[in-house]
Amino acid sequence: MSFERMWRDLAPVGRDARSGGYFRQPWTTPETELRAWFAEECAARGLELETDGLGNQVAWWRSGEGRAVLTGSHLDSVLDGGAYDGPLGVASALAAVDELRERGVTPARPLGIGVFVEEEGSRFGRACLGSRLAVGATTWEEARELRDRDGVALGDVADGADLDWRLAERVGCFVELHVEQGRDLVDRNAAIGVASGIWPHGRYRFDVTGQANHAGTTRMEDREDPMLTFAMTALAANKQARLAGQRATFGRLDVAPNGTNAVPSRVTAWLDARCDTAEALEELVGEITRLGTERAGRDGTALTVTAESVSGTVDFDPDLARRLAADHEGGDWPIIPTAAGHDAGILSAAGIPTAMIFVRNPTGVSHSPEEHAETADCLAGVHALADSLERLLA
Known part of the structure; x- marks a missing residue:
């Protein structure tokens, strides 16, 4: 399956041989390699890639009319982080496109796959910086002065061009798939869940x-x-x-x-x-x-x-959450809160109806080399995302 092949390609990028953890900080060689990987995967699928001066990327499946459905996540990591936080959502989105095409789905409106930079804030200290700039929640004048631990300014590694994509005007909803960063789904014996909101x-x-x-x-x-x-x-x-x-x-x-x-x-x-x-x-x-x-x-x-x-508190669109969670083989998916921050929270605050799909994490450990999700659950996540996108693109 395409997901498993992509995951093998991603596994060695930025991995530390001693700890087994990942160092995929923004505007470093591993993160740049990952963005190039994403561009290649999009080109192989005939998706039209849009990139801003910060490095945010959105690949478009141009189809139908109206405001788009956007999915995706991020590729950067915390220092010595896990493999799944972020990249799982990106690889799953690409695999979901493959599955939708195998099903013969013709979207009634455009579908985008987004990759937002510096989600973790691990280099310049501002979490979800890429998505904040993409929706105009943070200005380049403010962001360009941020400095990393070595004193390098953000303005020295990015040119800041075309940052505000006016996504709130172009996107009708956003769905982010993410590995769960806790044990709620484990305790419920459920492979898939939907987020109700994010703690402040x-x-x-x-x-x-x-x-x-x-x-x-x-x-x-x-x-x-x-x-x-x-x-x-x-x-x-x-x-x-x-x-x-x-x-x-x-x-x-x-x-x-x-x-x-x-x-x-x-x-x-x-x-x-x-x-x-x-x-x-x-x-x-x-x-x-x-x-x-x-x-x-x-x-x-x-x-x-x-x-x-x-x-602040993020309450995801409750109607959208119920729509995605309902009527699945085996019963409705559980709707659960999270205390972790995500790009989804930024897009939601910008007025974009937003939902999150969680994939079970067997230990609940995250932001650590021990972060994990079973392959069967990851594949269930791809199927769940494809189902959700098909509903939204109809």
């Missing part, structure tokens, strides 16, 4: 400043140690999230001067917070900030918190 979430930079000093000669009571403030703030975040039944993660850290025998002068940490309501998110981040600030006062340090990106 945000990324916040915690800058803690203190005084650099000698690790051996400086008495403990004389220190102004930002690492201590950060450590207690991280513990507070864990406790507050657990008490509230929400999510708080410090997963990235930058320390200066970063010496083994020196008390640091600065610790910068990034908090990823996700909650079931916008009010709960604001309350959780506010409480973590309050506790961190109080600890800084005791440590003789200073804490500044900056919200780098915040996304």
Whole structure:
């Protein structure tokens, strides 16, 4: 089957031999190779490829009239990420086109397959950057100044041409297939599910400043140690999230001067917070900030918190979700929420009726080399996407 062949082609691209994880950051060799792979697959199917100055791609099956149906996902990964997050949706979309043609389907309106860049925000720190620019939710003037960990500006690796594709005017609905990033479908013993919405979430930079000093000669009571403030703030975040039944993660850290025998002068940490309501998110981040600030006062340090990106609650089109989930062999697909962010959330916020199809993840592990989906479930996902697109293209 075409899906299995494509998956074999994708498997080695950007894979680290030691960890088994993937490094497919935007505007690096592996990600560029993946975009070239997508272009070749589209050309082999006679699809018309549209590319903007950022690297976003949409391949069109020109047929019928009216506003298009759009599907697809992304090809970039988190640092040392899994194989399925993103590429599964792209390969499945191409395989679904093959299946639709095998069924003899003639779409009554155009079908597009989209690949949006920098979905993970793993290089320039802004999640779903490509889709934000594609729908005009973020301006190039703002985005071009974003810098990666090496200080390279986005404007130095992309030219920023033709970014706003006015998708809200051209697209009638968007369906993104994605590996589930949790265990809901496993617990339900279901291979396929449909998303009801996305939890509100945000990324916040915690800058803690203190005084650099000698690790051996400086008495403990004389220190102004930002690492201590950060450590207690991280513990507070864990406790507050657990008490509230929400999510708080410090997963990235930058320390200066970063010496083994020196008390640091600065610790910068990034908090990823996700909650079931916008009010709960604001309350959780506010409480973590309050506790961190109080600890800084005791440590003789200073804490500044900056919200780098915040996304509100996304409620996917309920009628579209029910339409896709209903009347399948074996029963209706379950409709479930997710706490993970996706390009689908950006397109939904831009006014495009949007749905997501999830493929079962047997362990629930994601953003990790251990991320997985069984081949049988992936093929079920291709069939499910083809069924959904056929309904929408009729």
